Amino acid sequence: MTMTKNNVALATTLLLLSACAVGPDYQRPTVATPAAFKEAPAADAGWLPAAPADALDRGPWWALFGDDELNALVAQVEVSNQNVAAAVAAYAQAQALVREQRAALFPTLGADASAQRSGGGGSTTGTTRNSVQAGLAASWAPDVWGALRRGVESARAGAQASDAELAAARLSAQGELATNYFSLRDADNELALVRSTVEGYERALQITTNRYNAAIAPRTDVLQAQTQLANARADLAALTAQRAQLEHAIAVLIGKAPAEFTLAPAAWRMQVPAVPLAVPSELLQRRPDVASAERAVAQANAQIGIQRSAYFPSLSLSASAGQAGTRVADLFGASTSLWAIGLSVAQTIFDAGATNARVAQAEAGRDAAVAKYRQTVLAAFQAVEDQLSTARALAEQMALRRAASEAADLTEQQLLNRYKAGQVSYTDVVTAQASALSARRTLSQLTANRQASVVALIQAMGGGWHAP
Numbered sequence: 001m002t003m004t005k006n007n008v009a010l011a012t013t014l015l016l017l018s019a020c021a022v023g024p025d026y027q028r029p030t031v032a033t034p035a036a037f038k039e040a041p042a043a044d045a046g047w048l049p050a051a052p053a054d055a056l057d058r059g060p061w062w063a064l065f066g067d068d069e070l071n072a073l074v075a076q077v078e079v080s081n082q083n084v085a086a087a088v089a090a091y092a093q094a095q096a097l098v099r100e101q102r103a104a105l106f107p108t109l110g111a112d113a114s115a116q117r118s119g120g121g122g123s124t125t126g127t128t129r130n131s132v133q134a135g136l137a138a139s140w141a142p143d144v145w146g147a148l149r150r151g152v153e154s155a156r157a158g159a160q161a162s163d164a165e166l167a168a169a170r171l172s173a174q175g176e177l178a179t180n181y182f183s184l185r186d187a188d189n190e191l192a193l194v195r196s197t198v199e200g201y202e203r204a205l206q207i208t209t210n211r212y213n214a215a216i217a218p219r220t221d222v223l224q225a226q227t228q229l230a231n232a233r234a235d236l237a238a239l240t241a242q243r244a245q246l247e248h249a250i251a252v253l254i255g256k257a258p259a260e261f262t263l264a265p266a267a268w269r270m271q272v273p274a275v276p277l278a279v280p281s282e283l284l285q286r287r288p289d290v291a292s293a294e295r296a297v298a299q300a301n302a303q304i305g306i307q308r309s310a311y312f313p314s315l316s317l318s319a320s321a322g323q324a325g326t327r328v329a330d331l332f333g334a335s336t337s338l339w340a341i342g343l344s345v346a347q348t349i350f351d352a353g354a355t356n357a358r359v360a361q362a363e364a365g366r367d368a369a370v371a372k373y374r375q376t377v378l379a380a381f382q383a384v385e386d387q388l389s390t391a392r393a394l395a396e397q398m399a400l401r402r403a404a405s406e407a408a409d410l411t412e413q414q415l416l417n418r419y420k421a422g423q424v425s426y427t428d429v430v431t432a433q434a435s436a437l438s439a440r441r442t443l444s445q446l447t448a449n450r451q452a453s454v455v456a457l458i459q460a461m462g463g464g465w466h467a468p
Helices: 005-017 061-065 068-080 082-103 147-213 219-253 280-286 288-311 328-332 354-420 426-460
Strands: 108-120 127-140 314-325 337-346
Touching (some): 061 068, 061 426, 068 082, 147 219, 147 288, 147 426, 219 426, 280 354, 354 426
Antiparallel strands (some): 108 127, 127 314
16 A cells, blocks of 8 residues: 555654644753852862762762771662662652653554354354454554653653652761761760779779778768769660660661661771862752752643643544454455554643643642752752851861860869868869760760761762862
8 A cells, every 4th residue: 555645745744743842941940059158168178179970970978987887888778778779669660651651652553353253043044154353453643742752851850850869868878877877986985985984983982982981081972972973874874775776777777677787886987088069050960859859840841841732633643454254264365455544633622721720730830840949959058058167166176175175184183183182072073073074975976976067068069079
């Protein structure tokens, strides 16, 4: 069968019409970005410029802390964390939806076959007839107004948003694990400090007891020493429980039941790395939540074209070819061939403004997505500024807290010596001991907070970088 001139003209017209798509073409929303972060440190403060590229692997940022145990734990997040696994499945689902939408652009082809035997009349005069049929049928709805292509565009943007959400889930789990790990190492360090303090308090209690037995010191000194020792032992129990909870949290983050995971105490690498800092405009490429919000705008923009296509008629082409006869052998004869070809056009004449309403909904959805994108960008800038100011404040506190701890240790020792010489009351010793222990623990917590602030800053900047 040859195509007539009319068929050729019809096909050409459909192809030309399908080259355009209704609805606005996507343009990335504009956002105002500052030239630099307000809280950025000076160039000589140990910070390096970054050269980010969103399409590149951000690298193992956690390796900056130089802790092999942390590196091994974070590696398990990728394969065992169930939130990440769910995000991986959601991304695979989004990719499958893209393939489904793209398939709608092409014709569908089906095959059918049937055989039937029928009869009628009496047992002697009735007749029996056989019929067999086989055929192929094809149908195609040309994407004349671009609705299907807008659907593919929307699905593709959704898949890209899902990819960004996967990156965000991965980054969140990695950051949470690193923060919990540093808190656990801080608990280990504080446990060692408190155990050492308990031993010192036990010696102090023995001293006061000896002085009391020798009628040199009052019984209140013994009672105060006992109170100090009991409080320190209570702190030891509380820290042990806190460490256990952190260990349980780490187990869940790497996809294990708490009963199946144990993290032995180890030396704490109190390393606080310098962080390469991106400029604000590059932050938009690095943050997965910003990327997801921007892709949501593209997805919403495509929906406008899909809804506007309802203003125009829908066209569909169909064709079928087959063979029919009373025997299977007849299916191979030219005289029994059947064929059909058709074109159908459908247009909504009146819908009481329903199409207008759907277009307005799509446009409002796009505007809402733009607003959410811009708000996400602002929140990203705020997060970086917050972490920069926090990191600077913690760094400034470090030297001061260390000096305070050293002075408190010295005060504790001197007052204990003076108490032995009978120069001060035991209340002064108790006060000095409490201050010294608090200063030691504060210094340990400050180190953990500084490491956690670096993790938070890395997360705020999108999870990593490529320094030149």
